């Protein structure tokens with residue numbers, strides 16, 4: 005499939021595991037892959053989030069991903085979101101393949117007002133791992149590990165069950181060193197929008213045609229916005 009090229013962004017509709025090895029070295033892979041967790045079962049949490057959880061199950065966003073797709077030969081740094089229960093395996097993989105890593109936290113200012121026999125869903129995790137020369141960028145304020153930001157609601161989800169907020173992705177991009185970013189599981193293109201706004205080049209992969217079209221539209225708008233700002 006021919007990629008869609010939008011200024012400094014190249015978007016591929018297809019499979020991450022087949023395509024990512026063919027796309028060459030990027031300064032960073034920044035990605036929010038499918039989480040691995042038990043989405044079945046009942047409880048107040050499931051009831052409160054029925055529509056979202058049904059979408060998550062239908063799109064298999066609860067089945068995890070093959071961590072081998074994060075290849076230290078293909079990126080200087082990796083920033084990877086993970087569910088609580090994926091962290092031991094993810095930390096082990098990144099610790100073994102990169103020079104250093106840090107566990108970072110997105111604390112939601114608007115968590116769902118529910119809990120089962122577990123904690124409230126008020127945090128998500130990501131791991132930033134890097135090799136020499138690709139350590140985190142940013143000033144002191146930008147180098148905090150905890151970000152307190154609201155989760156997208158309604159139209160800001162762009163029809164996706166697990167859209168990441170623009171403010172969080174912009175904070176993360178401020179910590180990325182280098183000029184090229186790849187997201188093998190780009191969903192609606194949140195990493196791409198933040199990458200374009202940060203003035204870097206973006207490569208994205210998504211296998212769901214509806215989410216791919218959303219990413220094309222969002223990144224087209226981000227590139228146009230940058231063009232208008234440059235012309236002003």
Ligand SMILES: C[S@@+](CC[C@H](N)C(=O)[O-])C[C@H]1O[C@@H](n2cnc3c(N)ncnc32)[C@H](O)[C@@H]1O
Pocket residue numbers: 018019020021036037038039063065164166167168169188189190191192193194195209210211212215
């Ligand atoms: C957690 S979501 C990413 C959401 C994204 N951060 C956003 O803000 O829109 C993971 C995405 O990976 C996609 N995906 C899952 N397996 C894939 C694969 N093998 N190849 C390409 N995309 C895949 C899913 O369709 C989903 O949109």
